[in-house]
Every structure is written in C-alpha cells, then in structure tokens.
Amino acid sequence: MRNIVHSLAFFRLAQSVLAGEPSRPRGVGPDHAKFYKSTELFTCISNPSITISPSQINDDYCDCPDGSDEPGTSACSFLSDLSPSYASDPSSDNVSRSIALPGFYCKNKGHQPSFVPFLSVNDGVCDYDLCCDGSDEWAHVGGVKCEDRCKEIGKEWRKNDEQRKKSLGAASRKRKDLVAEAGRLRKQVEDRIQSLETEIQGSVLKVTSLEAALADAERQERGKVVKSSGKASKIGSLIQTAKDRIEELRESLIELREQRDTGKSRLAELEGILSTFQAEYNPNFNDEGVKRAVRSWEEYAARDRPPIGNDAQDRDLDEIGKPDSETGIINWSDWEEGEESDVDVLYKIEEYLPVAVRGWVDQRLRDVRILLVENGIIAATPASGEESKTLTDARDALKAARDSESNLRTELTTHKDDLGKDYGLDGVFRALKGRCISKDSGEYNYELCWLEKTTQKSKKGGSHTGMGNFVRMDSVTVDDDLPPDGKGLGSGVRVALRYENGQHCWNGPNRSTLVVLACAEQDEVWKITEEEKCVYRMEVGTPAVCDMNGKGKEGGARDEL
Numbered sequence: 001m002r003n004i005v006h007s008l009a010f011f012r013l014a015q016s017v018l019a020g021e022p023s024r025p026r027g028v029g030p031d032h033a034k035f036y037k038s039t040e041l042f043t044c045i046s047n048p049s050i051t052i053s054p055s056q057i058n059d060d061y062c063d064c065p066d067g068s069d070e071p072g073t074s075a076c077s078f079l080s081d082l083s084p085s086y087a088s089d090p091s092s093d094n095v096s097r098s099i100a101l102p103g104f105y106c107k108n109k110g111h112q113p114s115f116v117p118f119l120s121v122n123d124g125v126c127d128y129d130l131c132c133d134g135s136d137e138w139a140h141v142g143g144v145k146c147e148d149r150c151k152e153i154g155k156e157w158r159k160n161d162e163q164r165k166k167s168l169g170a171a172s173r174k175r176k177d178l179v180a181e182a183g184r185l186r187k188q189v190e191d192r193i194q195s196l197e198t199e200i201q202g203s204v205l206k207v208t209s210l211e212a213a214l215a216d217a218e219r220q221e222r223g224k225v226v227k228s229s230g231k232a233s234k235i236g237s238l239i240q241t242a243k244d245r246i247e248e249l250r251e252s253l254i255e256l257r258e259q260r261d262t263g264k265s266r267l268a269e270l271e272g273i274l275s276t277f278q279a280e281y282n283p284n285f286n287d288e289g290v291k292r293a294v295r296s297w298e299e300y301a302a303r304d305r306p307p308i309g310n311d312a313q314d315r316d317l318d319e320i321g322k323p324d325s326e327t328g329i330i331n332w333s334d335w336e337e338g339e340e341s342d343v344d345v346l347y348k349i350e351e352y353l354p355v356a357v358r359g360w361v362d363q364r365l366r367d368v369r370i371l372l373v374e375n376g377i378i379a380a381t382p383a384s385g386e387e388s389k390t391l392t393d394a395r396d397a398l399k400a401a402r403d404s405e406s407n408l409r410t411e412l413t414t415h416k417d418d419l420g421k422d423y424g425l426d427g428v429f430r431a432l433k434g435r436c437i438s439k440d441s442g443e444y445n446y447e448l449c450w451l452e453k454t455t456q457k458s459k460k461g462g463s464h465t466g467m468g469n470f471v472r473m474d475s476v477t478v479d480d481d482l483p484p485d486g487k488g489l490g491s492g493v494r495v496a497l498r499y500e501n502g503q504h505c506w507n508g509p510n511r512s513t514l515v516v517l518a519c520a521e522q523d524e525v526w527k528i529t530e531e532e533k534c535v536y537r538m539e540v541g542t543p544a545v546c547d548m549n550g551k552g553k554e555g556g557a558r559d560e561l
Contacts, residue, residue, distance in 0.1 A: 025057050026138065027072030029105035029115070035068065044068050046096040066100035067118070072138070077118035106131035111154030128153065164486050171521045174543035181431035182423065189415050196412040203405040210398040217394040219370060221387065253320060275301075422473050423451075424495070428544045429473075432523075437540075439525035446528050448538060454499045454513040467536055468499030468513040476516055487526050487541060489518045495545045505534035513538060519546035 024033045035045050042057055044050040044064035052063045058072045067076025079099050103115030108131065116131045122139040126146035130136075132153045134146025274297045281290060423430040432450040439446050446467075447455040454467040474496045482490040495517045502511030513536040518526075520541025527539040 025071055026135075027058070027101075027104040027121070029102075029113070032071070032101060036071075042069060045100040046098070050095075064100075065095045065097045068100040070118075071101055072104060072121070074118050074121040074123070077121075104131075104136055106133055106135050108132050108150050108154075109148075110150040111157060160484050167486065167521045168519070168546065171519055171543040171546045174521065175428065175546045178428050178431040178544055179426045182427045182429070185430050186419070186427055189418055193412060193415050193419075196408055196415070200405065200408050200412065203401065203408055207398065207401045207405055210394070210401050214391075214394040214398050217388075217391045220366070221391050250320065250323075424473060424544065432542070432544060435523070437523045437525055439528065441528050446525060446538070448515060448525060448540060451497070454502070454515070454536070454538070465511070466503040467511045468502035471498045471500045474498050476514070478516065487520065487524070489516055489539055494518060502534075508533045509535070512536070515540055517542055517545045519543065 025036055028036055032045070036042065036054075036057070039054055041051045042054050044052070044066055045068040046066035047064060050064060052069060056063050057069050060070070060073045060075045062076040062079070063069045064076075065079070067079045070076045076099060079097055099118065101118075103117050104121045105113065105115055107113055111132050114130050116127055116136045120127050120130075121136050122141045124137070124142045124144045126134055126144070127136055128134075128146075128149055131146075132150040133148045137144055137146045278294055278297055281294060283291075423433075429451055434450065434452060436447055436449040436452075438448070443459055445457045445459060447457060449455075451470045453469050456465040456467050458464075475493050476496045477493050478489045479491045480489045482488045497515040497517070499513040499515065500510070502513070504510050511534045515538045518539065518541050521543060522541065523543075524541045525538055526541055529537050531537050
C-alpha cells in the first residue's frame with residue numbers, strides 16, 4: 001500500500017514539474033516552499049543530515065523526525081521533544097523532534113491564508129474559521145466534503161475589518177482628546193505649584209512679622225503695671241466660701257419646700273378619698289377588714305392635728321428664697337473688691353501729672369520697668385490667669401498664619417507628588433482619573449473607577465464590597481482569540497491596572513482586581529472573572545491605550561482593532 005502512495009506522490013510531483021509549476025506539495029506555505037524545490041532528494045528542515053526521496057513527501061508516514069515530510073497530512077501531528085527516537089536516526093542526541101512547520105497551509109482564496117493544526121487535517125470536521133476553502137479535508141474522510149466558503153466569509157471579514165478600522169480611527173481621535181485634556185490638567189497642577197510657592201513665600205514673611213509682633217506684645221505684657229498678683233487673700237477666700245454656702249442652703253430650702261407642698265397635696269387627696277369611703281360604705285356588709293379601716297379613720301379624724309404651714313411662713317420662705325442681689329441684705333461686690341495697696345497708689349502717680357506729659361511719662365516708666373525685668377533686677381509681673389486682649393489677638397493671628405502656611409505646604413507636596421505619579425504614556429490616564437464605569441453581571445453590578453477603586457454592588461441592596469484600591473500600573477502578556485466585534489484582549493502585551501487591599505474576604509485574602517486594558521472606542525467593562533478566591537480580573541476597553549506601539553511604561557500596543 002505504501003508503494004502505491006509513493007507512486008501517486010511521485011506522479012503528482014512529476015506532473016507539476018512538467019507543467020512548469022513550482023514544486024509545492026499540499027499543505028506547504030509560500031515561506032517554506034524553498035525547502036521542497038529539489039526533485040532528487042528532500043532534506044528534513046530541522047535535521048539537514050537526514051534526506052529522503054521526494055516520493056515520501058505526504059505519503060501519510062512520518063519519515064523526518066521533525067515531520068517536515070508530511071505538510072499535508074496528520075501523520076506527524078504527534079511529534080514533540082518528548083517523542084521517542086528512531087532506530088534509523090544517525091545521531092539520536094542531535095535530532096530535533098519538534099514539528100518544523102506551523103501547520104497545514106490553507107490558501108483561502110478570497111480571504112486571508114492561514115494555518116490549521118496538523119491534528120485537524122482530515123479529521124472529518126470543516127474548520128471554516130481557519131480554513132474556509134475546505135482544503136484541510138481533502139481526503140473526504142467519512143464522506144465529509146467541505147465546500148469553499150472563502151468568498152462569503154472573506155466578504156463578511158472585510159466588512160467587519162472596515163468597521164474595526166473606523167472604530168480604531170475614532171478611538172485614536174478620542175485618545176488625542178484625552179491626551180490634550182491630560183495636558184491641560186497637568187498644566188493646571190504646574191500653575192498651581194507656582195502659585196503655591198509664591199503664596200508660601202508671602203506666608204513665611206507674614207509669620208515672621210507676626211512672631212515679632214507677638215514677642216513685642218509679650219514684652220509689653222511683662223512690663224505692664226498691675227495692682228496685685230491676683231492671689232485671693234484669706235478674707236476674700238472666706239467671703240467666697242460663705243457666699244457659696246448660703247447659695248447652696250437657699251437652693252436646698254427651695255427644694256425642701258417643693259417636697260413639702262407635694263406631700264401636703266397628696267395627704268389632702270388621700271383624706272378626701274377616706275372621707276368618701278366612710279360616708280358611702282355599707283355598715284351592714286359584714287367585712288371586719290373594712291370595719292377596722294373605717295374605725296381607724298374615724299379615730300384619725302377625731303385627733304387634733306397641727307396645720308402644715310401657714311401664709312406667714314410661706315411669705316418668709318419666699319423672701320428667704322430670693323437671691324441676695326434682689327433683697328439687698330448682703331452686697332457681695334462690696335466685700336469682693338480688694339483693698340488698694342501702697343504699691344498700687346505709688347504706681348498711679350502719673351494721674352497727678354498734667355495730661356500733656358502723662359503719656360510720655362507712662363511710656364518711659366514702662367520702658368524702664370521692661371529693662372529692669374529683662375536684666376533680672378526686678379521680677380516680672382506674675383501671671384494673673386487672663387492675658388490682655390492685645391496679647392490674645394497677637395497669639396491667635398500667629399496661629400492662624402502658621403496653620404495657613406502648613407496647609408499651603410501640604411497642598412504643595414500633594415501636587416508635586418501628583419506630577420511624579422505614573423499616569424501612563426502621555427499622562428493620558430490623568431484625564432480619566434475619578435471617572436467610573438460599570439457592568440451588570442448576574443446578581444451584582446461591578447464598578448471601575450479609574451485610578452481609584454473597584455467595587456462590587458449587590459442588586460439586592462446592602463453595603464458595597466470593595467474589590468481593591470488602585471496601587472500601580474503594570475503590563476501583562478495575553479494570548480486570547482479576538483471576537484468579531486473586537487471587544488477582547490487579543491494577543492500581545494497589554495496595559496494593566498492593579499487594584500489591591502480591598503475588603504477582606506472571609507477565610508481568604510484581601511480582595512484584589514487586575515484590570516487588563518484593550519483599545520476600544522468607548523470606556524467599557526467587557527468581562528469580569530474570579531480567577532481565584534477573591535482575586536478578580538476585569539477586561540476593559542478604552543481609547544486611552546490605543547496607538548501606544550509599545551512606548552512608555554504601559555508596555556506593548558495592541559492591534560486587535
């Protein structure tokens with residue numbers, strides 16, 4: 001049987017040569033046609049030391065260790081580096097056993113050529129997504145015949161490709177708008193930094209001036225002439241104690257009188273109830289308990305009882321309950337004023353001077369006193385517990401100025417840190433920061449806020465679950481099939497955003513989210529998956545990552561559109 005296949009393969013090869021066509025066996029692509037030109041010997045592509053007859057090409061038997069002699073069959077689809085060696089191998093240690101060809105080549109006239117895995121050749125399945133001309137099923141295994149659909153598939157593909165190109169153009173324009181917006185926002189930050197630096201310089205001068213003003217006010221306060229140290233004398237302390245004690249007794253008396261009036265009222269009410277009971281009870285009713293109660297009340301009512309209070313006593317209590325300031329019996333202010341000492345009188349000597357020189361003398365006396373205090377000759381005025389309004393105002397003004405300067409420096413640091421952050425190539429993500437997009441997925445609604453946080457929101461209400469806070473930008477390599485609508489990651493290096501330290505997962509880690517970005521005309525969340533427990537992955541489209549071409553920290557570009 002193998003000899004018959006060899007003869008058919010050699011006959012077809014001879015026909016191609018006689019017809020003047022290039023020697024290109026079934027399943028060989030243009031890039032590998034050069035290896036199949038010889039009509040005398042075929043050299044295994046990855047193993048040049050091994051040669052076979054051209055008649056052994058596509059004879060459905062694996063003669064080359066790398067499978068290069070079977071480009072149009074599935075005979076060598078099993079090969080790998082782990083495949084066993086052949087006894088005929090000239091040197092088992094130096095032989096490559098990995099498949100040398102990318103697959104079965106489909107011309108797909110009217111569409112785009114592609115390769116089909118060797119395992120799919122003549123498997124009885126029409127693989128139109130890769131081989132729209134049906135040439136991979138040339139043996140018609142099981143009677144399967146795959147018609148050529150490249151015309152309609154190519155037409156649909158070109159239509160979608162045109163839409164993808166239009167979408168790519170729109171996405172590129174939107175990215176340019178985002179870059180312009182990001183540049184404008186950065187310029188605002190830079191201008192604000194310059195403004196803050198100028199404000200801080202002015203604030204420093206203001207603080208310096210107010211510190212000098214406060215020091216001068218404190219100096220004047222130390223040299224101020226006052227009456228006494230402010231410490232109360234023994235008589236003053238006794239007067240204050242007596243005043244407090246009298247006030248306490250007055251309040252207790254008022255409270256006791258209120259309790260008496262309440263008890264008096266309740267007693268009168270109770271006596272009225274018992275009088276009614278005595279008058280209306282039935283004496284013929286044979287109840288010893290009731291009769292004893294009536295007799296006790298009659299005895300109580302027959303006794304002489306002194307009256308509880310009278311109008312004269314109440315008037316006296318009213319008078320006692322009034323504050324001393326109303327009665328005028330004791331004028332506490334007369335007792336609380338301290339006596340003027342000889343020193344106080346001496347310090348008031350300026351009052352005896354003419355008005356014209358009084359101010360000059362007062363200032364000279366103050367200056368002399370300050371000089372004496374600062375040199376330790378006399379003691380400074382003791383603290384009285386309350387400082388002057390001038391000193392308080394100076395202290396408050398300095399505190400307000402220092403707080404203002406601190407706030408300005410904090411804001412300056414924040415803006416400088418912002419300029420040093422990674423906002424992607426051209427700073428494009430600066431324009432997106434704070435914006436949020438969401439996707440409805442089953443029982444939850446997932447929200448992504450650019451460079452801030454990711455959130456899971458239950459549709460049944462309740463609190464939201466934090467899936468992570470933005471940490472840094474990154475890049476990841478993906479290898480996904482791109483859907484016809486272009487809403488996918490495709491293959492290559494993609495920009496990624498890492499959100500970490502989210503809400504703690506019960507019996508697990510803190511939640512985190514990896515957001516992988518792809519070029520799209522609109523900001524849109526395409527897919528959310530939970531790869532591990534509380535470790536999420538979002539696939540998101542945005543114009544911000546279009547046209548990057550592998551530049552910047554974001555990593556590679558994408559060409560799926």
